[in-house]
Amino acid sequence: MAMITVNAEGDPIMSRMHKPGDEKRSVVILRPDDWEEWLTTSNAEATRAMLQLYPAGDMVAAPK
Numbered sequence: 895m896a897m898i899t900v901n902a903e904g905d906p907i908m909s910r911m912h913k914p915g916d917e918k919r920s921v922v923i924l925r926p927d928d929w930e931e932w933l934t935t936s937n938a939e940a941t942r943a944m945l946q947l948y949p950a951g952d953m954v955a956a957p958k
Contacts, residue, residue, distance in 0.1 A: 898922045898945060906950045923948040 902908035902920035909918040924932055928944050935941060 900945055900947055902947060905947055907953055907955050908947065908950075920947055922946070 899919040899921055902911075902918040905918070905920065908920035911920075912918050922945050924944060925948075931940060932944060
């Protein structure tokens with residue numbers, strides 16, 4: 895098992911998940927439409943294109 899992270903500096907949700915002064919990182923969340931290509935492609939550029947922050951507008955942040 896592995897997690898890939900990307901820079902989350904300036905992201906309205908993920909940048910708040912770390913202490914001030916700490917590097918802001920977020921785990922990469924693949925869209926369901928990308929799962930098959932992620933698992934089967936040998937195209938390195940295609941996989942790099944998927945390594946992006948999940949859009950903040952598509953996420954929900956709420957207290958438990």
